[in-house]
Amino acid sequence: MTLLLKIASRNILRNGRRSLMTVLAIAVGASAMLLFGEYIAFMILGLQTTMVQRIGHLTVSKQGYFELGSGNPAAYGISHYRDVMKLIEDDPVLKRMVNVVTPNVTLYGIAGNFDVDASKTFFGSGVVPSDRERMRQWNEYRFERTRPALAPVMSDAEPARGVIGVGLARILGLCRPLELGDCPDLPKPAQDGTGPAVRDFKELAQRDLPGNRPARGLPRIDLLAATAGGAPNVVSLYVARAEPQGVKELDDSYVVMPLALAQQLLYGRGEHKAVGIVLQLHRSEDIPAARARLASLFRQHGLGLEVHDFTELQPVYKQIIGMMSAIFSFIAAIMGVIVLFTVVNTMSMSVMERVNEIGTTRALGVRRAGIRRQFVAEGLLLGVLGASAGLLAGAALAYLVNRAGLTWTPPMQARPVPLRLLSSGMQTLVISVWLGLVGLATLAALIPANRAARMQVVDALRHV
Amino acid sequence: MTDKESAGAAQVARLREVVKTYDDEGLRVTAVNGMTFDIPRQRFAMIVGPSGSGKTTLLNLLGCIDTPSSGRIEVCGEDVAALSDDALSDFRSRHIGFIFQNFNLVPVLSAYENVEYPLLLLGTGADERRDRTEAMLESVGLTAQRDHRPNQLSGGQKQRVAIARALVKGPELVLADEPTANLDSHTGAAIIELMRGIQHERAATFIFSTHDPQLISHAEETYTIRDGKLVEHRSEAA
Numbered sequence: 001m002t003l004l005l006k007i008a009s010r011n012i013l014r015n016g017r018r019s020l021m022t023v024l025a026i027a028v029g030a031s032a033m034l035l036f037g038e039y040i041a042f043m044i045l046g047l048q049t050t051m052v053q054r055i056g057h058l059t060v061s062k063q064g065y066f067e068l069g070s071g072n073p074a075a076y077g078i079s080h081y082r083d084v085m086k087l088i089e090d091d092p093v094l095k096r097m098v099n100v101v102t103p104n105v106t107l108y109g110i111a112g113n114f115d116v117d118a119s120k121t122f123f124g125s126g127v128v129p130s131d132r133e134r135m136r137q138w139n140e141y142r143f144e145r146t147r148p149a150l151a152p153v154m155s156d157a158e159p160a161r162g163v164i165g166v167g168l169a170r171i172l173g174l175c176r177p178l179e180l181g182d183c184p185d186l187p188k189p190a191q192d193g194t195g196p197a198v199r200d201f202k203e204l205a206q207r208d209l210p211g212n213r214p215a216r217g218l219p220r221i222d223l224l225a226a227t228a229g230g231a232p233n234v235v236s237l238y239v240a241r242a243e244p245q246g247v248k249e250l251d252d253s254y255v256v257m258p259l260a261l262a263q264q265l266l267y268g269r270g271e272h273k274a275v276g277i278v279l280q281l282h283r284s285e286d287i288p289a290a291r292a293r294l295a296s297l298f299r300q301h302g303l304g305l306e307v308h309d310f311t312e313l314q315p316v317y318k319q320i321i322g323m324m325s326a327i328f329s330f331i332a333a334i335m336g337v338i339v340l341f342t343v344v345n346t347m348s349m350s351v352m353e354r355v356n357e358i359g360t361t362r363a364l365g366v367r368r369a370g371i372r373r374q375f376v377a378e379g380l381l382l383g384v385l386g387a388s389a390g391l392l393a394g395a396a397l398a399y400l401v402n403r404a405g406l407t408w409t410p411p412m413q414a415r416p417v418p419l420r421l422l423s424s425g426m427q428t429l430v431i432s433v434w435l436g437l438v439g440l441a442t443l444a445a446l447i448p449a450n451r452a453a454r455m456q457v458v459d460a461l462r463h464v
Numbered sequence: 465m466t467d468k469e470s471a472g473a474a475q476v477a478r479l480r481e482v483v484k485t486y487d488d489e490g491l492r493v494t495a496v497n498g499m500t501f502d503i504p505r506q507r508f509a510m511i512v513g514p515s516g517s518g519k520t521t522l523l524n525l526l527g528c529i530d531t532p533s534s535g536r537i538e539v540c541g542e543d544v545a546a547l548s549d550d551a552l553s554d555f556r557s558r559h560i561g562f563i564f565q566n567f568n569l570v571p572v573l574s575a576y577e578n579v580e581y582p583l584l585l586l587g588t589g590a591d592e593r594r595d596r597t598e599a600m601l602e603s604v605g606l607t608a609q610r611d612h613r614p615n616q617l618s619g620g621q622k623q624r625v626a627i628a629r630a631l632v633k634g635p636e637l638v639l640a641d642e643p644t645a646n647l648d649s650h651t652g653a654a655i656i657e658l659m660r661g662i663q664h665e666r667a668a669t670f671i672f673s674t675h676d677p678q679l680i681s682h683a684e685e686t687y688t689i690r691d692g693k694l695v696e697h698r699s700e701a702a
Binding site for chain 1: 549
């Protein structure tokens with residue numbers, strides 16, 4: 001083995017320039033795969049963090065809600081949801097895993113600002129502000145925080161304060177009160193803004209809101225929705241802040257309000273239910289275990305509830321992972337082909353130049369397998385040198401990129417975040433890239449090595 | 465030991481009706497055409513003849529780096545035609561030393577490492593390997609050049625390394641194809657003297673393919689071949 005590696009390493013050094021080009025090609029492949037892999041990992045974990053902060057890891061809902069509920073959320077409310085939450089919170093298995101358990105209400109309706117005669121359909125979410133604030137603190141992968149805190153904009157003590165999307169704020173003419181920039185003026189209404197529908201809405205709002213305490217200095221919007229019983233219902237929401245949403249349709253319709261207000265809107269004077277119970281876990285890797293435990297609990301208690309994780313609720317997460325994996329595979333395949341051809345070319349030239357040496361060593365008693373091993377060892381060494389150098393260079397480049405202060409706006413997010421290459425915890429990627437390239441270089445060397453091993457001794461010795 | 469076995473043991477090589485043909489760009493060439501002869505052990509034997517007469521082919525057959533198209537060859541008492549490729553490699557490794565016209569040293573190995581190489585193939589232990597390699601380098605007068613690579617050696621020095629490499633494992637048979645052809649006459653004479661001395665000292669059998677009259681003058685056995693056939697065999701008294 002020592003002789004094998006000695007001859008291999010000396011032959012690599014003997015053809016220094018050619019070996020250097022081969023090692024460089026492998027190193028570039030290793031660096032590219034490492035950097036892109038680290039970038040993808042950063043992006044995916046960043047996306048996961050954003051989603052888990054927003055919608056938790058798991059959502060419990062009434063059976064059938066996932067497929068049909070968005071058409072009529074009121075019909076899929078969970079009765080006695082506090083009992084279900086207590087069941088979850090008190091379970092010894094789930095207790096270890098769960099960070100936050102919180103109810104939510106999802107609803108659709110019309111939002112109006114009748115001071116300027118503007119209205120728009122909205123997608124609303126009723127939340128417990130203190131729970132949501134804790135959810136926003138979730139940071140398993142230790143990213144830099146970029147989302148603003150919910151408190152003191154919303155708090156459990158403020159029953160009518162909420163947050164809306166920037167797009168919706170523009171449409172409802174709230175740019176000035178919310179001090180938003182880049183806002184075009186609203187077009188003048190065709191009549192005087194007192195059409196029959198608007199008048200009815202305004203009247204309903206005045207009549208249904210005697211109990212709401214006005215929040216001083218905050219603009220008010222009115223939210224209209226159909227209750228579970230089908231009756232129209234209106235509540236007022238004082239908009240404390242407009243937050244940009246990554247998707248325009250969502251930005252133009254998003255309303256976050258306190259849970260009690262959403263329940264009042266959706267259920268009126270009936271039983272206040274929750275449309276979902278959101279669970280945020282300490283660690284994402286506990287999703288399967290927590291989900292299985294929840295299913296078991298619900299089955300045991302005959303609750304008729306189902307559990308979905310955030311990847312099911314936000315299919316775009318898996319789609320982005322799939323797309324990135326495909327791009328990574330494509331890049332890896334291109335790099336692999338380049339490495340394959342480079343090593344085959346280098347080793348073929350080496351074989352051609354050493355035909356006489358092959359004949360001599362065979363005459364001295366080296367078996368065909370020994371010749372094969374000799375050239376495979378050279379391919380292996382080239383692979384080891386190239387992959388190691390590439391990974392070191394990649395690590396150095398990642399260090400520089402992470403300190404360059406670059407920013408970008410990830411998909412489905414509205415704010416730019418620091419661009420990072422996730423270099424810690426990437427052992428699997430590093431080992432895979434190293435093993436993959438070394439294996440490929442070794443495999444590539446096998447082609448010319450077999451050719452060398454098949455040579456007839458007399459023909460090789462005759463070669464000039 | 466029977467008479468026949470005794471006779472076999474006295475021969476390092478026995479050829480019986482050996483034929484070797486090959487295709488040369490579609491043309492069928494018979495390089496060795498039914499040769500039958502024996503080569504006795506511990507002799508300085510020469511295969512001589514004009515270019516194209518089949519000397520090198522015969523040497524390749526004796527060295528087990530080529531196989532006959534028909535006939536039987538026994539080398540060191542082994543029917544080599546019956547051996548597999550791997551068994552032939554092992555056989556060469558144990559029994560046969562080669563000295564080439566162009567020296568054929570491994571360019572990335574030093575003189576010491578080139579000489580040590582056959583012992584590594586045999587799996588000789590480190591201490592014995594070192595002792596034998598150093599002794600062999602000393603006997604060819606290259607102790608001072610032990611760490612030189614082939615490109616740092618003269619033609620004569622390279623051929624000395626090649627001789628040391630061929631002999632370090634103590635082979636029964638040493639085959640040399642035109643070993644003095646690429647050397648000047650003075651160096652060639654020195655190399656011949658060196659081989660002659662080692663052959664006497666180690667009781668090995670040397671078989672040469674050569675045109676060199678200087679080398680031929682040392683022959684104890686001379687096999688003259690022409691057109692692939694043995695036309696004359698002369699033997700000097702032992």
